[in-house]
Amino acid sequence: MKAVITVVGKDKTGIIYHISKALYEHNVNIEDLTQTIMQENFTMLMLVNYEMMECSFDELKAALNVAGENLGLSVRLQREDIFDAMHKI
Amino acid sequence: MALIAKDIIETIQMIEKDNLDIRTTTMGISLFDCISHNPIITAEKIYDKVTKKAARLVKTAEEIGKEFGIPIINKRISVTPVAMLGSGADRDDYVEIAFALDRAAEETGVDFIGGYSALVQKGFTATDLEFLASIPQALAQTQKVCSSVNVGSSKAGINMDAVKWMGSIIKETAYLTKEKDSIGCAKFVVFANAVEDNPFMAGAFHGPGEPEAVINVGVSGPGVVKSALEKVEGMAMDVVAETIKRTAFKITRAGMLVGKEMSQRVGVPFGIMDLSLAPTPKVGDSVAEILEIMGLEKCGTHGTTAALALLNDAVKKGGIMASSHVGGLSGAFIPVSEDAGMIDAVISGALTFDKLEAMTSVCSVGIDMVAVSGDTSESTLSAIIADEAAIGVINNKTTAVRIIPAYGKKVGDIVNFGGLLGSAPVMAISEYSSEDFIARGGRIPAPVHSFKN
Numbered sequence: 001m002k003a004v005i006t007v008v009g010k011d012k013t014g015i016i017y018h019i020s021k022a023l024y025e026h027n028v029n030i031e032d033l034t035q036t037i038m039q040e041n042f043t044m045l046m047l048v049n050y051e052m053m054e055c056s057f058d059e060l061k062a063a064l065n066v067a068g069e070n071l072g073l074s075v076r077l078q079r080e081d082i083f084d085a086m087h088k089i
Numbered sequence: 090m091a092l093i094a095k096d097i098i099e100t101i102q103m104i105e106k107d108n109l110d111i112r113t114t115t116m117g118i119s120l121f122d123c124i125s126h127n128p129i130i131t132a133e134k135i136y137d138k139v140t141k142k143a144a145r146l147v148k149t150a151e152e153i154g155k156e157f158g159i160p161i162i163n164k165r166i167s168v169t170p171v172a173m174l175g176s177g178a179d180r181d182d183y184v185e186i187a188f189a190l191d192r193a194a195e196e197t198g199v200d201f202i203g204g205y206s207a208l209v210q211k212g213f214t215a216t217d218l219e220f221l222a223s224i225p226q227a228l229a230q231t232q233k234v235c236s237s238v239n240v241g242s243s244k245a246g247i248n249m250d251a252v253k254w255m256g257s258i259i260k261e262t263a264y265l266t267k268e269k270d271s272i273g274c275a276k277f278v279v280f281a282n283a284v285e286d287n288p289f290m291a292g293a294f295h296g297p298g299e300p301e302a303v304i305n306v307g308v309s310g311p312g313v314v315k316s317a318l319e320k321v322e323g324m325a326m327d328v329v330a331e332t333i334k335r336t337a338f339k340i341t342r343a344g345m346l347v348g349k350e351m352s353q354r355v356g357v358p359f360g361i362m363d364l365s366l367a368p369t370p371k372v373g374d375s376v377a378e379i380l381e382i383m384g385l386e387k388c389g390t391h392g393t394t395a396a397l398a399l400l401n402d403a404v405k406k407g408g409i410m411a412s413s414h415v416g417g418l419s420g421a422f423i424p425v426s427e428d429a430g431m432i433d434a435v436i437s438g439a440l441t442f443d444k445l446e447a448m449t450s451v452c453s454v455g456i457d458m459v460a461v462s463g464d465t466s467e468s469t470l471s472a473i474i475a476d477e478a479a480i481g482v483i484n485n486k487t488t489a490v491r492i493i494p495a496y497g498k499k500v501g502d503i504v505n506f507g508g509l510l511g512s513a514p515v516m517a518i519s520e521y522s523s524e525d526f527i528a529r530g531g532r533i534p535a536p537v538h539s540f541k542n
Contacts, residue, residue, distance in 0.1 A: 004097055038098055045094050057156055076101065078158035085346040086339040087096040 001051050002031070002080040005064065009073030011042035018067045019046070019075065026063060027054045042073075047080065104159055107312035108374040109340065111347050112367045113163040114150050115203075115288035117295035117303045117360060118142050120169040128175055128182035132189035135174070139166060139193035139202070142302055142357075147198040149354045153347055161347065162309075163200045163509075166193070167293035172207035172220035180223040187227035187234050194233035201276075203293035205236040208283070210245040211532075221251075224258050228273035229265035235291035241281035241478040243485045247533040252478065255279045256471035256527070260494060263463065267496035270504045274493040275426075275458065279474050281481035281488050286361045286416040292454075292489055303360030304352045305417060308344035308408075309367045310336070312374045314400075318382045329383060330403045337364065337407030345412050363417025364408030365453060366400070368428035370511035376400075376421050377430025377440075388430055389440025397421060398451035418487055420453025426506060426513035427458055435514045442516045450480045455488040460504040460513040465494040472523035475533075483536050 007015060016033075023030060032047040053060060061077045068075030103109040123134035147164045154161040168190065175183055187205055194202040205227055207217050224236050240255060241247035259274055266273035278292040285296020288305035295303075317336045321328050344362050352359035368376045377388035380396045401420040409415050423445070425431045434440035442459070449455040455477045461470075474490045481488030495504040498515050505512040 006097060006101060034094055036094055038094075043094070043098065045097055057152075061155065076158055079156045081346055082157040082159060082343060083097055083100055085342040086100055087093070 002047060002049050004078055004080055004083060005046040005048060006076045006078075007044040007068070007073050008041050009071070012071065015044060015071060015073065018071055019064065022063045022067045023048060026060050027052050028060065103310070103313045103339075107310065107316045108369070108371060109159065109310045109313045109343070111154070111159060111161040111306060111344055112309035112365070113165055113288050113307040114146075114161055114347065114351055115165040115167055115293055115305045115307070116143050116146050116355070116357060117167045117286065117299055117305060119295055119299060119301050120174055124174050124176050126176065128178040129185060131174055131176070131178075132186045135168075135186060136189040136193045139168065139190070140196045143197040143199065145355055149351060153350050153354070157347065159343060159347070165199050165288065165290060165293065166197065166202045167288070167295045168202065168204035169297065170204060170206040170208055170294050172217050173297065175216050175220060178216060178219060180219045180226070183220050183223035184226050184230065187223070187231050190234050191231035199233070201233050201235050201290045203235040203237070203290050204295055205234050206238060206294040208239045209251045210239050210242045210248055210281075212248060213251070221254060221258065224277065225261040225265050225273070228262050228276055235276045235293065237278045237280055237283065237292045237294060239280045239283035240474065241482050243282060243482050243539040244535055246535040247281065247475065247478045247482055249475065249527070249533060250530045252471050252475050253468075253527050253530055255474050256467035256469070259470050259492065260467050263494045263496050270498070270506060271463070271493050271495045272506050272510070275491065275506055275510050278489045278491040281478035282486060284417055284487055287418050288363050289365065289367065289418060291491060299360070300358065302357045304348060304355065304357050305360040305363065306344050306348035306351070307363040307365055307367065307417065308340050309365065310340045311366045311368050311376050311379055313340060314366065315373070315375075315379045315382050318379065326399060330399055333400060333403035334407035337404045338411045341408040341411035359414070361414045361416030362408070362412040364404055364412070364415060364419040365417065366404055366421045368422060368424065368431075369509055370427055370429055370432075372429050375428045375430035376423055377428055377434055381430065387437060387439035388434040389444050393444065394447050394451055397423070397448050401452050418453040422454055422457065423448055423452050424458035424491070425516070426460065426504070426511040427509060428511075432512065432514060435516060442518050446476060449477060449488060450484060453487065455481070456490045456492055458491055458493070458510065458513060460493045460495050460498065460515045461518055462500055462515055463494050463496045463498050465518065466522075466524070468522070468524045468527040469518065470494060471527045473518070475527070479533070485539075
């Protein structure tokens with residue numbers, strides 16, 4: 001079970017720390033990570049595996065939102081399947 | 090990364106900026122096993138069955154929407170055409186069934202429940218007559234029940250007695266709901282070549298050839314198509330068609346994913362994907378704006394029919410490759426009140442009723458959510474329906490009429506329904522009579538090219 005986390009906003013210190021802390025606390029593993037500047041926005045994409053997650057999808061989403069709010073960035077959590085479905089034949 | 094960053098960002102932009110959403114997930118439920126000798130018992134059984142089958146529909150759709158990060162706007166139920174269920178029922182009994190459906194819709198939390206319907210393309214049964222007489226009351230006294238009547242098909246021709254009756258049903262419904270801008274008429278649609286698996290309202294019903302229960306999904310995304318076309322400005326029509334196809338493919342795949350997941354979680358087989366571009370009153374979620382981005386100053390000017398034909402066809406071609414089961418209405422919807430660009434085109438005088446009728450010959454439905462003057466006669470409404478039915482029957486396509494003769498309103502007034510139903514400027518129609526034409530009744534025979542066996 002994999003999901004994509006998208007973090008968009010202004011670059012600053014501690015982004016990876018805060019996001020990965022939330023993931024660690026819920027036992028979610030980071031499998032891949034990439035950062036880029038898109039349309040003048042700092043964008044970080046994370047592929048995570050949540051098979052061993054110790055909470056519900058909703059709770060993880062809420063925890064990431066809290067981390068995002070503290071950083072002043074928008075954080076999205078979406079199952080990987082949606083991107084696969086739309087962009088792979 | 091296995092996924093390409095550009096693709097991830099594109100999907101997120103489609104959802105957040107261009108209003109990509111799953112417009113509806115509709116559970117079709119067969120009610121044939123609810124028929125009993127007593128219509129009141131039938132109504133009770135209907136309530137029990139619908140509330141049991143669809144108990145988890147809304148909650149599951151919301152969960153899936155959150156997990157994929159794509160909104161599922163409407164959750165709906167369609168049922169077996171109710172006219173078929175009322176063994177021995179009179180019109181009051183049928184209204185009781187409408188109440189049961191309304192209560193079931195309330196209990197399950199869905200937006201609308203469709204299937205207060207009859208299929209009378211070739212003629213009426215005794216119970217059909219009672220059922221049709223109950224429609225205005227049923228629409229006036231319920232909140233969430235949607236009704237439809239099929240009056241013609243390419244195989245059967247057009248039942249002009251039914252067409253005649255529809256004019257009076259629409260007028261009576263407009264009167265009974267006059268306090269709310271005749272909103273009852275927005276929940277009633279008259280079809281030719283109605284489809285049995287349409288997930289969109291007001292015309293959804295669960296056809297008699299359908300299984301026990303199914304999940305049908307309708308996708309949307311006019312804003313996404315518009316956004317994609319903005320990037321190919323000035324290029325040839327081939328490029329326009331190809332761009333729409335590619336976009337429709339992506340939208341449909343998102344819908345398929347949601348449909349399969351819904352079906353698995355609620356334990357009901359997946360039925361079909363309806364590949365429709367359904368607009369909403371929100372700016373940037375408009376089919377008219379797509380036509381305008383193709384190079385038309387305003388929707389409704391010369392070239393609009395050609396642009397819509399291209400759009401409708403390309404949406405189907407892209408979507409068909411993305412889904413193994415395509416059905417419903419599939420194409421572009423052109424409801425006036427639910428599309429900001431269409432409303433604007435009517436107000437500015439660019440889009441007339443007659444042009445709209447021409448457009449319906451190449452889109453997926455018909456005269457949809459059009460408000461006309463409250464003093465429009467029954468026979469004129471029937472004649473509008475006859476014209477639309479003829480377009481459908483001759484061209485082997487579905488056509489529909491959802492028209493609102495808004496009580497007390499005149500051409501130029503605005504009728505306000507609120508929510509997804511939007512608001513509509515009252516449109517001008519011909520002032521000449523069709524009275525004697527409609528008074529003839531009878532049946533218009535099926536066209537010669539329908540004899541294919």
